[in-house]
Amino acid sequence: MSYENVYPFVYLAWLAGAACFVLGLHYMNSPATARNGNRLSAAGMAIAVGSTAILLLVQGISVGAWAIIIVGFLIGGAVGLWTARTVPMTAMPQLVSVFNAVGGGAAALVAIDDFLAHGTAGGANVSTTLFVVLGVVIGSVTFSGSLIASGKLQGVIRGKPIIFPGSRLLTIAMGLVALFGTFGLVFTATGTVVLDPLVADLVLLAIIGSALVFGVTMVLPIGGADMPVVISLLNAFPGTAAAMAGFAIDNPVLIIAGALVGASGGILTKLMADAMNRSILNIMIGGFGGGESAVAATGGGAGGSVRAIGADDAAIQLAYAQLVIIVPGYGLAVAQAQHACRELGELLEERGVDVEYAIHPVAGRMPGHMNVLLAEANVPYPMLKEMDEVNPDFDRADVVLVVGANDVTNPAARRPGNPVSGMPILDVDHAKSIIVIKRSMGRGYAGIDNELYTNPKTGMLFADAKEGLAQLTTAVKAL
Amino acid sequence: MSELTALLFPITIFVLAILCGFEVISKVPATLHTPLMSGANSIHGIVLVGGMFIAASADEPIAYLLAFVAMVFGAANVVGGYVVTDRMLQMFRKKPVAPKVGPDGASGAAKA
Numbered sequence: 001m002s003y004e005n006v007y008p009f010v011y012l013a014w015l016a017g018a019a020c021f022v023l024g025l026h027y028m029n030s031p032a033t034a035r036n037g038n039r040l041s042a043a044g045m046a047i048a049v050g051s052t053a054i055l056l057l058v059q060g061i062s063v064g065a066w067a068i069i070i071v072g073f074l075i076g077g078a079v080g081l082w083t084a085r086t087v088p089m090t091a092m093p094q095l096v097s098v099f100n101a102v103g104g105g106a107a108a109l110v111a112i113d114d115f116l117a118h119g120t121a122g123g124a125n126v127s128t129t130l131f132v133v134l135g136v137v138i139g140s141v142t143f144s145g146s147l148i149a150s151g152k153l154q155g156v157i158r159g160k161p162i163i164f165p166g167s168r169l170l171t172i173a174m175g176l177v178a179l180f181g182t183f184g185l186v187f188t189a190t191g192t193v194v195l196d197p198l199v200a201d202l203v204l205l206a207i208i209g210s211a212l213v214f215g216v217t218m219v220l221p222i223g224g225a226d227m228p229v230v231i232s233l234l235n236a237f238p239g240t241a242a243a244m245a246g247f248a249i250d251n252p253v254l255i256i257a258g259a260l261v262g263a264s265g266g267i268l269t270k271l272m273a274d275a276m277n278r279s280i281l282n283i284m285i286g287g288f289g290g291g292e293s294a295v296a297a298t299g300g301g302a303g304g305s306v307r308a309i310g311a312d313d314a315a316i317q318l319a320y321a322q323l324v325i326i327v328p329g330y331g332l333a334v335a336q337a338q339h340a341c342r343e344l345g346e347l348l349e350e351r352g353v354d355v356e357y358a359i360h361p362v363a364g365r366m367p368g369h370m371n372v373l374l375a376e377a378n379v380p381y382p383m384l385k386e387m388d389e390v391n392p393d394f395d396r397a398d399v400v401l402v403v404g405a406n407d408v409t410n411p412a413a414r415r416p417g418n419p420v421s422g423m424p425i426l427d428v429d430h431a432k433s434i435i436v437i438k439r440s441m442g443r444g445y446a447g448i449d450n451e452l453y454t455n456p457k458t459g460m461l462f463a464d465a466k467e468g469l470a471q472l473t474t475a476v477k478a479l
Numbered sequence: 480m481s482e483l484t485a486l487l488f489p490i491t492i493f494v495l496a497i498l499c500g501f502e503v504i505s506k507v508p509a510t511l512h513t514p515l516m517s518g519a520n521s522i523h524g525i526v527l528v529g530g531m532f533i534a535a536s537a538d539e540p541i542a543y544l545l546a547f548v549a550m551v552f553g554a555a556n557v558v559g560g561y562v563v564t565d566r567m568l569q570m571f572r573k574k575p576v577a578p579k580v581g582p583d584g585a586s587g588a589a590k591a
Contacts, residue, residue: 014528017525018496021522022499022500022503024518025500025503025504025507025515025518025519025522026503026506028504028507028511028514028515028518029503029506029507029508030508031508031510031511031568031571031573032573034511034514034568034571035565035568035569035571037518038514038518038561038564038565038568039565041518041521041522041561042521042561042565045521045522045524045525045557045561048525048528049527049528049531049557052528052531052532053531056531056532056535059535061534061535064537064543065534065535065537065546068534068537068543068546068547068550069530069531069534069535069546069550071547071550072530072534072546072547072548072549072550072551072554073527073550073554074554075551075554076550076551076552076553076554076555076556076558077554077555077557077558079551079555079559080554080555080556080557080558080559080560080562081558081559081562083555083559083563084558084559084560084562084563084566085562085566087563089567092513092517092563092567095517095559095563096513096516096517096520099517099520099521099524099555099556099559099560100520102552102553102555102556103520103523103524103526103552103553103556105548105549105552106524106526106527106529106530106548106549106550106552106553106556107523107526107529109530109533109545109546109548109549109552110526110529110530110532110533110545110549112545113533113537113542113545113546113549114533116541116542116545117533117536117542127483127485127486231516232516235516235519235520238523238526239519239522239523241523241526242523242525242526242529243493245526245529246489246529247486247489247493249529249532250489251528251529251532252489252492253525253528254525254526254528254529255489255492255493255496256492256493256496257522257523257525258493258523258525259492259493259494259496259497259499259500260496260497260499260500260503260504260519260522261500261519261520261522261523262497262500263496263497263498263499263500263501263504264500264504264515264516264519265516265519266501267501267504267505268512268515268516271509271512359509359510361509366512366513366516367509367512367513367515367516368509368510368511368512368513368514368515368516369513371509371510371511371512371513372513372514372567372570375567375570375571375572376570378570378572380572380573380574381510381571381572381573382573384510386508386509386510
């Protein structure tokens with residue numbers, strides 16, 4: 001069997017792998033079929049990697065190359081497996097961010113190697129050079145940017161926007177270096193500019209360096225609660241980088257897979273930005289919640305008095321309600337209170353109360369995070385309602401229990417002229433009665449007072465999320 | 480065939496794949512957005528195939544090093560991504576499963 005005879009079949013196998021990716025993503029349209037979809041996607045990956053191995057076997061590559069492939073795969077695979085098995089669900093955003101980083105990093109390395117192998121001294125053509133350099137740039141930005149995002153989410157790096165004098169200037173300068181470097185190398189490939197191969201390598205090095213710095217200075221000024229958008233965006237990047245690498249080495253499965261991931265990241269980025277009523281550009285420029293824009297706009301309105309409520313009173317309201325809607329927010333995840341929440345919900349259901357969970361698109365630290373946390377706590381997914389689905393239900397809800405959610409329930413969003421204006425919110429204030437579990441009257445991420453708390457219908461149960469839920473459970477049991 | 484003409488076919492694939500991705504992914508419910516993201520995340524681990532090719536053509540120390548690191552990164556991305564997505568998706572159930580409670584849930588119950 002020669003390489004030429006085998007290649008068409010391997011190409012078809014790549015195509016089959018790509019088809020599995022598309023079908024796998026298609027099955028993600030329902031929780032009932034999603035698990036099989038993911039397995040189909042994994043099978044597609046196995047087909048693509050396996051057929052590539054067969055191609056290399058026929059081609060007859062060196063023992064050293066095999067050693068690198070196999071040992072590299074085993075080490076990376078073992079690290080990936082161990083991390084995936086042990087990571088707590090609350091840390092999922094950090095993990096996805098790290099995987100974005102290594103994926104982008106791998107794409108950048110493949111592109112760098114391709115550049116070094118072909119060189120620019122007449123060997124490479126214009127399009128290859130362009131895609132290789134784009135792969136290097138996007139991959140490097142993803143690598144450093146995702147690591148910073150992950151550090152912020154993990155709390156290793158301060159979550160608040162970090163802005164130092166000249167940081168924006170540095171970001172712009174680095175972007176320009178990468179841009180001009182790319183032009184330089186492409187013009188070298190066209191023959192317009194003649195560069196010594198060594199100089200060309202140095203230019204590439206400068207591009208890599210500036211792209212890495214760009215990634216860091218791009219993510220540092222972005223605040224913690226904007227992370228769902230940033231992670232989505234950084235999810236689209238490595239897909240694009242993989243597609244660029246696919247153009248460079250002329251491989252269809254890389255192009256298709258990369259395009260799919262790019263589309264996925266793009267859609268999620270848009271959805272998250274819409275859910276916060278902010279443009280992507282606005283988020284990338286950063287600084288929200290840093291203080292300067294936030295405090296000014298509160299005005300009057302929020303001056304009303306706050307009514308504290310005890311666990312026993314709250315329990316009576318909950319136990320004798322017909323419909324209770326629970327609104328979990330990031331505070332619930334931080335307090336690891338998803339299990340306590342499920343327990344209270346089940347207890348109420350046993351007493352014949354209808355229980356629903358209202359999930360705002362940006363609850364948690366990444367798209368859909370809260371759903372995963374509640375699924376982990378064994379809450380059946382039909383009880384988890386999306387914002388548009390649940391908002392009409394608030395009108396007939398007897399009690400709404402808000403646990404660790406803040407800005408997404410603030411009725412001020414319906415009025416213009418404040419930091420949350422126009423943001424889609426859960427219509428919690430439409431319910432007959434509202435109970436908010438909260439440690440203090442502290443402000444949410446947007447830095448303004450929540451008018452829901454001063455609503456006469458609202459009772460504040462001052463406690464940590466987990467503690468408050470446990471108190472309520474005990475009190476309901478005692479009834 | 481000119482250089483640009485040769486590029487037309489891969490660009491066609493790329494554009495159609497993006498449209499296909501938009502079509503498929505816009506139907507994924509918000510409940511599954513985290514698994515979707517980590518699943519898509521493992522798909523970009525396909526760059527592993529690129530890592531295998533550069534390992535195959537490596538002929539100097541720097542190329543070996545690049546290929547090795549790319550393999551490690553790509554494999555961590557692929558294996559970790561699929562495993563963690565599967566772990567999340569198996570938690571999505573239609574009806575509650577009574578006996579099985581995680582360690583954290585048990586401690587929560589003890590407190591209550």
